[in-house]
Amino acid sequence: MKTERNPEEGEKQQFRTLSGIPVEAVYGDGPAPGEFPYTRGVHADMYRSRLWTMRMFAGFGTAQDTNARFHELLKAGGTGLSTAFDMPTLMGRDSDHEWAIGEVGRAGVAVDSVEDVADLFAGIDLSAVSTSMTINGPAPILLAMYIAVAEEQGVDRSHLSGTLQNDILKEYQAQKEYLFPPRPSVRLVTDVIRFTAAEMPRWNPVSISGYHIREAGSTAAQELAFTLANGFAYVEAAIATGLAVDDFVPRLSFFFNSHLDFFEEVGKFRAARRIWARWMRDRYGATDERSLKLRFHTQTAGVSLTAQQPEVNVARVALQALAGVLGGTQSLHTDSFDEALALPSDDAARIALRTQQVIAHETGVANVVDPLGGSAYVEWMTDELERRAEEVFTHLEDLGSGSLLEGVHAGIESGWFAGEIADAAYRYEREVNAGERIVVGVNAFIEGDDPEARRLLRIGQDTEDLQRKRLDIVRQHRDDEAVAAALAQVVADASDSTTNVVPSLLDAVRVRATLGEIVDALEGVFGTWVEKSVI
């Protein structure tokens, strides 16, 4: 939900404190917000002219179930949609695959074919909304399905705006939702970058995500370093395909976690902007200002939420959201307080959104840009996190003999990233266990937990049966020869690393090849990946 500020209201009272004291847009010396290296923000007046986008993630059950939720969100004034897919979809499997048993429609919406995407966006004008799709391994296929649906609606792909997560590197490091080995997977990422750079000027082809790295247990410094290193790796990979840096970097965006250590988080966001600007300009030779500006989405830390006394999570989420805002985020998702127990219920999701609205409209924090800038502690923290991130970059450069892309590949292949993350996660657990860290309601202040009071959202078995029936119907009503021919073309294009595979994916989804069939075809070319176990 993008929230434009009412200019009239702004003139009247917006930039005064609650007691009426007028406040400036920015305080302090040094490079201002909107100036290189953008430590203080990518815009000069930040939330004064436009608040962050309150983008809430939704997806469950069948496409029709989620479509109903989308319509509610749009009716409530939202202009952005964010889609969560179920596990079988994220893993590129159809709903009738044996792995899908028990998982269809549970953690997100189930998508098997272009028909599901059509139902997902039925009645929604795709030229008017921006859509975020949280998908990685099968990202190029979902993009193709989205384009096909838009075109069947009569909307040209060049008018589509949205974001595909499409960040496969962090999957090997943290979230583990990969389909193929790293190198062909990075090639698919660059295929999407090339395709959207040429044909979809309003589309963000990759959302480089530290969120999942942090959720897997990393520290803030690791989240910062690994995420930016992945960003550098994509930049190098795309340049290697012949793109010029300023042709695609402006459309790269980021996605960070906002965790509990308030000032560390603020420092992390500030350091991220500064590092990106410097590296893009000095190392990769970007000159377009938009290439230098790191734009990011923030989500509060799901891993920090407790199953004990879950209502206390409302306070955690509020503080984390505040850190994201004070760190200058472009969009924000706030977690629901019941997420450590189940999928978010409607009530909990509403409270999460209201939390953002309180921060935006009641606290006054959006009136001044980077209000923590100039604090000795925050500036030191920003510098310190930058220094720690640079150490990681140096290590990866050594691993890759000067190439960040090769360094990241080497770190994935040897299990280095996963090992660093697992070490950090264990260190934290031991500290909590030893009582060196207090987690309210878990190892201290444990009185008052009331398990009886919890109302949880549940997805039934009906969804799974229904989705399988839908899939059967799609398979019955299509031209199987056309599907076979399209899949053969996908295989041929995938086999030639210089060919962009997105156009043949588009042809395949148009004739109703399913997600699982396309993934199987690609797997035949690329193979699969078994991680080196690092425990």
Add this chain to the structure above:
Amino acid sequence: MDNDTPDQGSGEAPVRVVLAKLGLDGHDRGLKVVARMLRDAGMEVVYLGLRQTTETIIDAVEQEDADVVGISMLNAGHLTLGPRMVEALSQAGLDVPVIIGGIVPDDDRPAMAAAGVAGVLGPGASAEEVVACVQAACRRC
């Protein structure tokens, strides 16, 4: 450990635990932490990692002669997959206790217990709780 006289054959051999993720989700943070907790409690952990099937878990339990199986799932599939694992082990003739880790609402615990799940560990379980749960489930302990 020079003075670690091998008290062999006295039944003091380490507990052997097979740990695996059943299902599709890739959240292995908790399972890895649990692996280390059990190691640090002196147990031997056969770590199978991500995306195991009931078949691969049964193979491991059988060949490794495991005392306990720990299954992690964060996909809300515990009511389907938990009992399926217990059932599959029992059909394979392996009477090995199963512990489920993940987000299991309290309401579901009786159903899990009725299905033969020996223990449930939720998010935030301490090392003591994890170890105690495994020891309680393990007949040898």
Add this chain to the structure above:
Amino acid sequence: MLSSVSSADVEPIGRGVGHRTVDQLVSAARGGERRATARLLTLVERGGETASAVADAIWPQVGSGGTDAHVIGVTGPPGAGKSTLVAAWLTQLVAAGRRPAVLAVDPSSPLTGGAILGDRIRMSEASAAGVFIRSMATRGHAGGLALAVPGMVRVLELAGFDPVVVETVGVGQVEVDITSAADTCLVVVNPGMGDAVQANKAGLLEVADLFAVNKSDRPDAADVRRDLELMLDLSDMTGHRRPGVAERPAVISTTATTGAGMDELAAALDGHRDGLVSSGALHDRRRQRWRSEVRSHLAERLRRLADATVADLEPKDNRSPNALVEDLIASIFEELVEDVDSRCDRGD
């Protein structure tokens, strides 16, 4: 303390196997039952009296003249991709109709005695193909491993597995001891490990019958291959070679991830064994292995005696520690004789 039990007395605890005696387990394992095989491995690994009972029951069936599985030790520096290589190679053997098994050894934590055993996950492909995989931890002391492994290998032989592969990490003394007990020892190295190869030169040369240079598709694979060849050339000149090894170890290039070199590796391993058979060296090696196993058990027994003997000892004014030992040996002997007598009285 020195009492023994006959195999019929033992009733292993059972989870799904029922309360079976060692003899029943042995007969089931021989019939190919994986669960019985796994349980016997557990009993042998735990050591002590039950392990002796298992050994007694198995020995007549697989001993020196029994089954004839090819025992292959695999070792190499950490990170060389041993597990991946073993998995790829054994998967091919299964396809060729063989029945391989692996004993995969990982270190125990010296602090807690626990262990995380991760080899199985690295060999998931082989597991899916039906290879029997058993993970084991070093359990704190090298002696225990040297005691357990030969017995566990025999259990796997009994169950009809061939080859039986023992995989260890690193090239320290423990690994050398264990792998040198194999018929054939394969050392896996990979590019970028020049330093590790250099540092462990002596250890590697002592055990290796064959080298595999894994990840040979990498550009720097040629370097590590050259280092190895140089090292072998130099050892030809100094005569530094494991006893009974006549031939210069072959160096095979492999890439486990693509399967390249697997056929050559399998052929070289088979060839090595054929060479051992035709030269009579296999017999020598197995006798050597048998002696070292007996020695381990003897040493273990004596060590426990020594531990028990000194447990309650107080310093003596009139005897130096050195002199005291003579007295103790005399008393230990006395106890041994009594123990044997009492067993004879019981009719064992």
